[in-house]
Amino acid sequence: xxxxxFLVTYKIRxxxxxxxxxARDICFEQTxxxxxxxxxxxxxxxxxxxxxxxxxxxxxxxxxxxxSFAAETAGNELTQLxxxxxxxxxxxxxxxIEGLQLPGCMLKDYxxxxxxxxGLREYLGVSRRALLCTALKPMGLSGxxxxxxxxxxxxxGIDIIKDDHGLADQGxxxxxxxxxxxxxxVRRANRITGGRSMYAANITAPxxxxxxxxxxxxxxxxxxxxxxxxxVGPDTVRMIAENGALALPIFVHPAFWGIYVVSPDSGISHKxxxxxxxxxxxxxxxxxxxxxxxxxxxxxxxxxxxxGASERMGGLKPLFPCPxxxxxxxxxxxxLSVYGNEVIFLVGGGLFTRGAGLVENCRxxxxxxxxxxxxxKHLTKTKNML
Amino acid sequence: xxxxxFLVTYKIRxxxxxxxxxARDICFEQTxxxxxxxxxxxxxxxxxxxxxxxxxxxxxxxxxxxxSFAAETAGNELTQLxxxxxxxxxxxxxxxIEGLQLPGCMLKDYxxxxxxxxGLREYLGVSRRALLCTALKPMGLSGxxxxxxxxxxxxxGIDIIKDDHGLADQGxxxxxxxxxxxxxxVRRANRITGGRSMYAANITAPxxxxxxxxxxxxxxxxxxxxxxxxxVGPDTVRMIAENGALALPIFVHPAFWGIYVVSPDSGISHKxxxxxxxxxxxxxxxxxxxxxxxxxxxxxxxxxxxxGASERMGGLKPLFPCPxxxxxxxxxxxxLSVYGNEVIFLVGGGLFTRGAGLVENCRxxxxxxxxxxxxxKHLTKTKNML
Numbered sequence: 001x002x003x004x005x006f007l008v009t010y011k012i013r014x015x016x017x018x019x020x021x022x023a024r025d026i027c028f029e030q031t032x033x034x035x036x037x038x039x040x041x042x043x044x045x046x047x048x049x050x051x052x053x054x055x056x057x058x059x060x061x062x063x064x065x066x067x068s069f070a071a072e073t074a075g076n077e078l079t080q081l082x083x084x085x086x087x088x089x090x091x092x093x094x095x096x097i098e099g100l101q102l103p104g105c106m107l108k109d110y111x112x113x114x115x116x117x118x119g120l121r122e123y124l125g126v127s128r129r130a131l132l133c134t135a136l137k138p139m140g141l142s143g144x145x146x147x148x149x150x151x152x153x154x155x156x157g158i159d160i161i162k163d164d165h166g167l168a169d170q171g172x173x174x175x176x177x178x179x180x181x182x183x184x185x186v187r188r189a190n191r192i193t194g195g196r197s198m199y200a201a202n203i204t205a206p207x208x209x210x211x212x213x214x215x216x217x218x219x220x221x222x223x224x225x226x227x228x229x230x231x232v233g234p235d236t237v238r239m240i241a242e243n244g245a246l247a248l249p250i251f252v253h254p255a256f257w258g259i260y261v262v263s264p265d266s267g268i269s270h271k272x273x274x275x276x277x278x279x280x281x282x283x284x285x286x287x288x289x290x291x292x293x294x295x296x297x298x299x300x301x302x303x304x305x306x307x308g309a310s311e312r313m314g315g316l317k318p319l320f321p322c323p324x325x326x327x328x329x330x331x332x333x334x335x336l337s338v339y340g341n342e343v344i345f346l347v348g349g350g351l352f353t354r355g356a357g358l359v360e361n362c363r364x365x366x367x368x369x370x371x372x373x374x375x376x377k378h379l380t381k382t383k384n385m386l
Numbered sequence: 387x388x389x390x391x392f393l394v395t396y397k398i399r400x401x402x403x404x405x406x407x408x409a410r411d412i413c414f415e416q417t418x419x420x421x422x423x424x425x426x427x428x429x430x431x432x433x434x435x436x437x438x439x440x441x442x443x444x445x446x447x448x449x450x451x452x453x454s455f456a457a458e459t460a461g462n463e464l465t466q467l468x469x470x471x472x473x474x475x476x477x478x479x480x481x482x483i484e485g486l487q488l489p490g491c492m493l494k495d496y497x498x499x500x501x502x503x504x505g506l507r508e509y510l511g512v513s514r515r516a517l518l519c520t521a522l523k524p525m526g527l528s529g530x531x532x533x534x535x536x537x538x539x540x541x542x543g544i545d546i547i548k549d550d551h552g553l554a555d556q557g558x559x560x561x562x563x564x565x566x567x568x569x570x571x572v573r574r575a576n577r578i579t580g581g582r583s584m585y586a587a588n589i590t591a592p593x594x595x596x597x598x599x600x601x602x603x604x605x606x607x608x609x610x611x612x613x614x615x616x617x618v619g620p621d622t623v624r625m626i627a628e629n630g631a632l633a634l635p636i637f638v639h640p641a642f643w644g645i646y647v648v649s650p651d652s653g654i655s656h657k658x659x660x661x662x663x664x665x666x667x668x669x670x671x672x673x674x675x676x677x678x679x680x681x682x683x684x685x686x687x688x689x690x691x692x693x694g695a696s697e698r699m700g701g702l703k704p705l706f707p708c709p710x711x712x713x714x715x716x717x718x719x720x721x722l723s724v725y726g727n728e729v730i731f732l733v734g735g736g737l738f739t740r741g742a743g744l745v746e747n748c749r750x751x752x753x754x755x756x757x758x759x760x761x762x763k764h765l766t767k768t769k770n771m772l
Contacts, residue, residue, distance in 0.1 A: 047526070087552065087617075087641035088644070090645045092648070166419060170458055170466070171461070255473035257476060349420045
């Protein structure tokens with residue numbers, strides 16, 4: 001007992017004295033929740049309380065404190081790990097998690113991404129180029145209309161055709177009907193193109209229905225799941241990811257979770273939240289708003305997500321970054337220069353803004369990430385099918 | 387279809403022009419997620435897109451926009467309701483939810499608190515005075531030691547003896563052993579005092595274990611549940627609350643959720659998050675840091691939580707506010723003047739800071755909310771029992 005500790009880097013706002021006091025407070029608040037003088041001597045004082053391992057200036061307003069906690073405090077559960085990381089101190093402004101290092105004895109409790117980057121490429125039959133993703137929308141369309149859009153996107157060569165995250169089980173497009181129709185439509189298109197486009201169904205759902213919806217989607221032939229951990233809870237994603245009977249690639253969406261990253265002074269860094277925690281949950285790809293889109297992420301925020309999604313974490317596979325959020329097709333070349341090929345480009349509304357039809361726009365999207373030769377092959381196969 | 391709409395009040399930072407543009411953006415972002423020119427005419431444009439119903443200056447920096455959404459967009463699910471309220475816009479700084487009004491056709495989908503204030507009073511056999519709560523801690527104690535503390539607190543007349551929210555299933559106090567011992571200890575004390583003290587077990591747990599833990603706790607004779615919706619997801623709380631086989635009072639804890647309220651400009655107001663959403667989840671009491679404690683909630687933040695916990699919401703019962711967080715016993719009289727008797731006082735470490743023993747301190751705590759006569763009765767009953 002008490003051999004291994006995990007390390008959390010907190011950025012703390014304040015002068016040296018105040019920041020150090022806050023760092024010490026974190027050590028108590030996140031564990032014993034008692035004032036120093038009430039903590040019993042012996043094991044609890046020696047091992048349970050957090051320890052400041054490092055403390056240094058970060059910039060003119062903030063300090064970095066690396067605090068270690070005994071692995072045992074997190075009790076082998078993602079839920080309790082989150083509590084030690086940011087439970088009570090989420091209520092205190094001016095504290096932001098910037099780094100997280102778990103020892104091997106904790107990482108072994110996590111399966112991580114089932115597919116990961118390599119597995120997702122094999123699943124989609126795409127060995128090298130960047131992957132393409134779009135979202136079925138808008139909310140309000142019928143299941144039939146959404147399936148027709150899905151068909152056209154698959155014919156146009158989009159790899160991953162996902163529900164918009166706002167498609168749940170509303171009357172205008174009930175989950176079961178929509179998922180059945182969309183999965184069928186994409187399969188039908190695949191038979192024509194010879195491709196392996198995937199329909200990813202949104203399984204963000206009530207706690208007592210999410211497993212059933214995932215099972216239903218898989219049985220219908222959906223190829224993946226979309227889920228919002230900020231809404232269903234991160235451990236619910238882990239539960240789905242670890243269930244072998246539900247094994248499909250998982251795409252996590254940032255809905256309701258943005259609040260953790262929007263302040264530079266409070267919350268959790270992009271790297272830890274979208275990169276590292278997504279991997280602990282077992283996501284295979286993480287969706288987030290790209291820099292220069294209609295959200296406020298910076299280029300370095302996005303690069304840090306890629307780091308968190310790929311840097312070494314025991315045996316956990318790297319996951320795919322999936323930047324989207326108001327990304328027009330014209331930005332693909334720039335994105336390729338930032339992300340390289342290890343990326344999924346998510347373009348939603350942007351596919352409709354070019355004058356040509358949806359299928360043509362999808363083909364154009366694909367041509368941007370693919371050599372001329374492959375595009376011609378794809379066109380020859382599908383030109384008479386519409 | 388499309389007769390009823392729900393109203394969300396957003397506080398938006400910026401000048402009039404920018405704030406109005408942001409309000410319009412919310413109408414699209416939270417529903418169709420398409421730019422205006424791409425939204426189809428007809429039903430979607432008329433009903434699905436959010437509508438600005440009211441727009442007015444709030445203070446020198448912010449405006450208030452009341453936006454209405456069709457009830458159908460939330461599809462009768464708490465998960466999708468959260469998504470419409472604050473899904474994508476959680477990623478945009480400078481937007482805060484200040485109000486929420488759901489029509490009857492939506493509220494009827496929610497059971498709300500099973501016990502509520504009245505039910506919890508009946509359950510505990512306390513008709514009028516303020517209720518008393520404490521937390522078993524620190525993390526690191528064995529189940530046996532925690533049970534001994536629970537026993538003393540119950541002998542001392544504390545109504546609700548809850549696990550600290552950091553007690554999960556760690557090796558030093560495994561869930562099953564701890565819960566069995568603590569429930570037994572409180573029952574044993576109740577036989578002596580003739581009281582009805584309750585042990586509330588922390589069921590914040592992995593998604594695939596939470597229902598089992600709740601069932602186990604209930605079978606052991608635990609009297610209530612503690613759960614952190616920020617960690618397990620709010621709909622998981624609703625699932626537990628609606629399960630008749632698990633029927634026990636539910637106490638929700640703010641761990642990992644504070645980030646929604648810490649900024650005055652972003653997130654969700656105290657009233658909506660801790661008051662109204664807790665009721666939708668079916669919590670019977672909401673724990674939050676009191677003003678003047680070691681967290682930064684103001685007195686008016688706390689009063690607004692009480693409003694959200696009690697104002698009319700269809701047939702949903704009012705829930706108990708449960709302020710805690712560094713609250714010493716000396717503050718009880720002041721608190722009574724703010725909250726009146728419709729409150730649960732949560733004092734944790736504060737029970738250890740007076741020189742007397744734990745039982746004496748609990749009795750003193752109780753005397754602060756109770757007339758002399760009752761205290762004497764309680765003392766006579768229990769004085770020879772320790």
